[in-house]
Amino acid sequence: MNTPADLYRKMALIREFEMRIDEMFATGRIRGTTHLSAGQEACAVGACAGLRCDDAVVSNHRGHGHFIATGGDPGAMMAEMMGKQTGYSRGRGGSQHMACFDIGFLGSNGITGGGLPVAVGAALGFKMQKTDRIVLCFFGDGASNQGTFHESLNLAAVWRLPIIFFCENNLYAMSTPMHDATAVENIAERGNAYTIAGEVIDGNDVIAVRDAVAGAAERVRGGSGPALIEAMTYRYLGHSKSDKCEYRTREEEQRWHERDPIKLYAARLRESGELDDGRIARIDAEVKQQVDEAVEFATTSPDPNPDELEGSVFA
Amino acid sequence: MAEVTFWQAIRDALRDEMLRDEKVFVMGEDVGIYGGAYGATRDLWEEFGSERVRDTAISEAAIAGAAVGAAMCGYRPVAEIMYMDFLTIAMDQFVNQGGKNRYMFGGKTTVPMVLRTQGGAGRCIAAQHSQSLEAWFVHAPGVFVVSPSNPYDAKGLLKASIRDDNPVRFFEHKMIYGMKGEVPEEDYVVPLGRANVTHEGDDVTIVIYSMMANLALEAAGILEQDGISAEVIDLRSLKPLDVDTILRSVRKTGRVLLASEGCENNNAVTEVAMRINEHGFDYLDAPMKRICAADVPIPMSPTLEDACIPTAPRIAEAAKELVG
Ligand SMILES: Cc1ncc(C[n+]2csc(CCOP(=O)(O)OP(=O)(O)O)c2C)c(N)n1
Ligand SMILES: [Mg+2]
Numbered sequence: 001m002n003t004p005a006d007l008y009r010k011m012a013l014i015r016e017f018e019m020r021i022d023e024m025f026a027t028g029r030i031r032g033t034t035h036l037s038a039g040q041e042a043c044a045v046g047a048c049a050g051l052r053c054d055d056a057v058v059s060n061h062r063g064h065g066h067f068i069a070t071g072g073d074p075g076a077m078m079a080e081m082m083g084k085q086t087g088y089s090r091g092r093g094g095s096q097h098m099a100c101f102d103i104g105f106l107g108s109n110g111i112t113g114g115g116l117p118v119a120v121g122a123a124l125g126f127k128m129q130k131t132d133r134i135v136l137c138f139f140g141d142g143a144s145n146q147g148t149f150h151e152s153l154n155l156a157a158v159w160r161l162p163i164i165f166f167c168e169n170n171l172y173a174m175s176t177p178m179h180d181a182t183a184v185e186n187i188a189e190r191g192n193a194y195t196i197a198g199e200v201i202d203g204n205d206v207i208a209v210r211d212a213v214a215g216a217a218e219r220v221r222g223g224s225g226p227a228l229i230e231a232m233t234y235r236y237l238g239h240s241k242s243d244k245c246e247y248r249t250r251e252e253e254q255r256w257h258e259r260d261p262i263k264l265y266a267a268r269l270r271e272s273g274e275l276d277d278g279r280i281a282r283i284d285a286e287v288k289q290q291v292d293e294a295v296e297f298a299t300t301s302p303d304p305n306p307d308e309l310e311g312s313v314f315a
Numbered sequence: 316m317a318e319v320t321f322w323q324a325i326r327d328a329l330r331d332e333m334l335r336d337e338k339v340f341v342m343g344e345d346v347g348i349y350g351g352a353y354g355a356t357r358d359l360w361e362e363f364g365s366e367r368v369r370d371t372a373i374s375e376a377a378i379a380g381a382a383v384g385a386a387m388c389g390y391r392p393v394a395e396i397m398y399m400d401f402l403t404i405a406m407d408q409f410v411n412q413g414g415k416n417r418y419m420f421g422g423k424t425t426v427p428m429v430l431r432t433q434g435g436a437g438r439c440i441a442a443q444h445s446q447s448l449e450a451w452f453v454h455a456p457g458v459f460v461v462s463p464s465n466p467y468d469a470k471g472l473l474k475a476s477i478r479d480d481n482p483v484r485f486f487e488h489k490m491i492y493g494m495k496g497e498v499p500e501e502d503y504v505v506p507l508g509r510a511n512v513t514h515e516g517d518d519v520t521i522v523i524y525s526m527m528a529n530l531a532l533e534a535a536g537i538l539e540q541d542g543i544s545a546e547v548i549d550l551r552s553l554k555p556l557d558v559d560t561i562l563r564s565v566r567k568t569g570r571v572l573l574a575s576e577g578c579e580n581n582n583a584v585t586e587v588a589m590r591i592n593e594h595g596f597d598y599l600d601a602p603m604k605r606i607c608a609a610d611v612p613i614p615m616s617p618t619l620e621d622a623c624i625p626t627a628p629r630i631a632e633a634a635k636e637l638v639g
Contacts, residue, residue, distance in 0.1 A: 031617055032439035083439065083616030094441045094615030110443030111401065112373045145372035146404075173373055175349035181372035247348050304614070306622035313611050 002049040004274045005283065007206055011041040011262045012287045014065040017074055018237075020291050021064070021081060021095075025241050029299075030081050034095040037065040039204075039236035042261035043168045044069040044138075046209025047231075050217055051136055056104040056126075058119035058137040061096050062168075062235070063108030066138050070105040072098070074290060078298035086301040092312075106135075112173075113146030115139065116165070120152045123161035123226075132221050134162040136213065142173020144187045153194040153226065160225035164216050165196075167230045168203060174239045175247040191228040203231025204261040207268075233261075316497040324466035324498050325355040325431075325487065328473035329393060331502065333363055336391060339477055342369035343378060343395030343431075352397045353433050353492050375401050379430060380408035383482070386428040387416065391477055399434025399486065400443045406451075413482040414457030425480045429473070435488040435526055435576055436624050442612035445620075447525075447577040452484045453553050453586060459507055460553040460583075462486040464528035466496035468551055471505030479507060488526040488576075508555030512564065516544035519570040519634050522561060522587055524550040527574045533627035534634060543638050553583050561587065562595045569600035572634050574625050579607035606633045 018036040025034060037044065044065035048057065059066040067077060072088070080087025080098050088098040099107035106122055109115040119137035126133045143149055144167060156163050167187045171178050184190055188198030201212045209231055216227035234256035238245050245253070269275040275283075319327065332339045341356055341363075347370040350357035360368040371378050375396055382394040396402050402409070413426050436445040452460045459481055463469040469487070476483040513528065514535045521531045528549040535545040546564050550557065565571055571591060573584035588603050606625045614620055 032441065032615055033444075083614075083618070089615075091616035091619065092441070092612075092614040094439065096443070097441055097615070110441065111404075114443075142373045145374050147374070147376055174345045174352075175347070176345060176370050176372075180370060303618040304616050306618055309614070309619055309622045310609055310611055 002210070004269055005279070007045055007049060008265055008269060008275065008280070009283050009287060010045045010069055011206065011265065012284055013074065013290060014041045014044060014068050015262060016287045016291045017068060017077070017294070018064060020295065022237060031083070032094050033240050034081070035062040035240050036237045037062045037235065039256065039261070040168055040170060040233045041065055042206035042209055042265070043203045043231045043233055046206040047136060047138070047166050047213045049210040050213025051134070052217070054104065055133055055217070056106050056122050056135045058106045058115045058122065058135060059108040060115055060139050060143065061108065061110055061112065062140070063096070063098065063138070067098055067100070067105055067108065071103045072100060072105060074294035075297040078294040079301045082298045083303070084298055084301040085304045086297070091304040113139065113143040113148040116143070116148045116152040119163060120156050120161060123156065123163035124159060126162055127159070134164065134217055134220050136164045136166050138166050138168060140173060141167060141169040141171070141178045141182065141187055142176065144190060145181055153191065153196055153228070156226040157194040157196050160223065162220050163226045164213060164220055165226060165228045166213070167228070168233055169230050170233050170235045172248065177247070186230055188228055188230040196226050196228045198228040198230060200230045200232065203233030204259050204264060206261060206265050316499050318495050319466055319498045320492065321466045321469055321487070321494045322354045322357070322492040324470040325473060326357055326359065327498070328470040329356065329359060330362070332474055332477045333367060338389060339391045339393065340367040340369065341393050341395065342371050342381070344371055344373055344397050346370060346395050351395060353487070353489060355487065355492070356395065375404035376408050379405035380412060382428040382430065383408060383413040383416065383426055386426045386482070387424050391427050393429045393431060393477060396430060396432040398444050399432045399448050400446050402432055402448060405430070409482065409484070410455045410458070414455050418457060426482045427480045429476045429483045429485050431485045431487065433487045433489050435490060436608070436613045436620055437490040439615050439617050439620055441615035445613035447575070447608070449486060449553055450577050450581055450583040453583045457482065459483040459555065460486070461507060461551065462525040462553060463551060464491065464525055464549050465494060466498050468505050468511070470498050471503055472507070472551060475504040475507050478504065483507070486525060490526050491529070494529070505551065507552045508557055509551065510557035510560040511549045511551055512546060512560065513549045514545065514547035516546035516568070518544045518568055518638050519572060520546045520548060520561070520564040520568045521572045521574065521630065521634060522548045522550065522584065523574045524553060525576065527576055527625060530625065530627040531574060531630055534630035537628065537631040538634055541635065543635060545634055550587070556587065556590065558590050558594060561591060562598070565591055565595045566598045569598055570637050571599070571603040572630070572637055573603065573605040574630050575607045576624050577607060578610045579605070580610050582607045601637060601639070604633055604637050606630060
């Protein structure tokens with residue numbers, strides 16, 4: 001369901017989930033590392049809203065939002081964050097390695113650019129099965145400098161595969177500004193080299209993202225071959241938990257906060273009368289409650305049994 | 316001597332070598348203003364600028380390959396791959412080009428490069444950020460494999476690696492960066508292929524490298540309380556391998572425990588065991604034993620991660636069983 005209230009709710013849920021994780025890392029309740037997507041919610045939610053529910057999504061390291069937008073359960077996600085047996089990967093994966101094949105979420109990924117060829121393979125599978133399902137693959141601006149990006153676009157184009165390559169361009173790959181490491185002005189231009197039409201969109205406008213993906217999905221589903229969408233956005237927090245963001249200015253951060261995807265959409269809904277302040281406040285409260293429950297579920301879940309360490313390596 | 320951390324020792328070695336030889340330069344992902352994911356290039360960009368401390372795109376294959384090419388044209392690049400797990404992407408360039416070019420081209424070129432990388436488990440960051448892939452590289456002809464366990468060795472070995480005319484895979488364990496130790500300010504090298512006896516003993520020889528070398532010292536302490544005297548040999552480089560130092564110890568103790576954080580199957584220490592078998596079989600009083608990581612992708616859960624890799628008590632336990 002993708003009513004305006006749903007879109008708002010999903011973005012708010014991602015934000016609440018991410019900010020809670022940030023807090024839990026700071027207080028040592030979650031170990032390991034994490035990459036949070038606060039600021040990029042419109043990409044995840046808009047893109048998934050443009051898909052059909054039997055389509056598949058391939059994610060990257062910054063994947064919590066993608067997963068929630070695809071329909072991931074915050075409780076099982078939080079449990080996975082904490083390495084619990086009730087987590088999506090039974091505590092084996094953690095923040096960067098979650099999947100739910102039942103809902104077509106084919107997994108987040110710790111290898112930058114690692115998901116792209118896998119997404120191509122999934123699209124190949126859909127095509128060979130003669131279904132009209134499609135794949136959407138999330139990746140970052142930085143990932144487009146990996147060989148896998150170029151190999152994947154080429155092969156997908158040659159085989160006319162049903163896949164949307166969805167780049168979340170948040171202007172940085174870790175500390176590296178995009179243009180210090182990328183020879184083109186826009187990632188979308190890179191499609192030209194592979195006969196794939198690329199388009200640049202406002203990644204902080206959830207409706208613009210949804211419409212762009214829905215349009216591309218229709219073409220791709222119809223057999224036009226792959227599409228490439230580049231959504232301009234910004235991550236609010238550090239790259240991962242230990243980053244102090246010395247490579248960018250507080251002014252730049254402030255400018256992007258002024259175009260906050262959630263606030264933008266709320267303002268639009270208020271203006272059009274689709275949601276009023278009371279309803280928005282209620283959704284915010286419900287989302288907070290949902291994350292509270294997720295944390296409670298995760299916290300009270302058992303750790304994996306060390307005796308089962310070697311299970312499930314092989315089928 | 317000054318007390319410095321492991322990351323500082325790495326940084327200082329890079330700095331010294333860059334000052335000493337203008338052909339030395341550093342490149343990798345976020346090695347500039349960010350100072351490297353684990354801080355080992357901190358402040359170098361400020362001192363040497365973007366020409367000699369190069370931030371790269373996220374392109375591990377090109378990073379390794381560019382180091383090979385620059386090395387063949389007279390430079391001494393030190394390329395950083397952020398996590399050892401990402402070396403799989405750089406593998407062709409490092410192994411097929413870097414390791415082979417000299418021999419394939421009839422010995423007419425040299426590839427004096429260092430591929431620094433951080434690896435190992437212990438931070439709950441799961442299967443794609445925690446591996447120990449030394450064995451892959453020990454298997455590759457034409458490359459050296461170095462693995463320090465403390466600040467002193469880190470600085471001396473990195474300097475030796477940079478000055479060496481061969482491609483060196485330099486492995487830094489993520490759990491050692493904060494470790495402090497005494498490091499001379501004046502120039503010194505720790506030669507490649509020289510193991511270090513870090514604890515002397517008579518009953519059992521424990522052969523290890525990297526982070527495990529520190530755990531083995533802890534294990535030696537535990538064993539001492541049980542009246543077992545362990546000799547700990549920190550290999551420091553896995554290739555070239557210091558077989559003589561190992562054999563000298565085995566002759567004395569007659570018992571060998573090998574430990575590593577790599578997966579058990581085909582682990583780098585199995586090669587060490589084979590060398591002992593070939594050259595020191597007569598010294599052995601008991602079959603050798605090894606303790607390695609389980610043959611699983613490293614799990615995130617702290618409980619499972621801990622169960623997956625050798626710990627000091629488990630090393631001590633294995634040594635105790637060996638001594639019987
Ligand atoms: C193969 C590989 N190289 C490097 C990394 C370390 N790393 C993780 S995310 C990241 C930056 C990715 O940038 P981008 O693709 O723009 O995504 P963003 O983090 O901005 O969302 C880097 C360098 C990695 N995980 N895998
Ligand atoms: Mg980015």
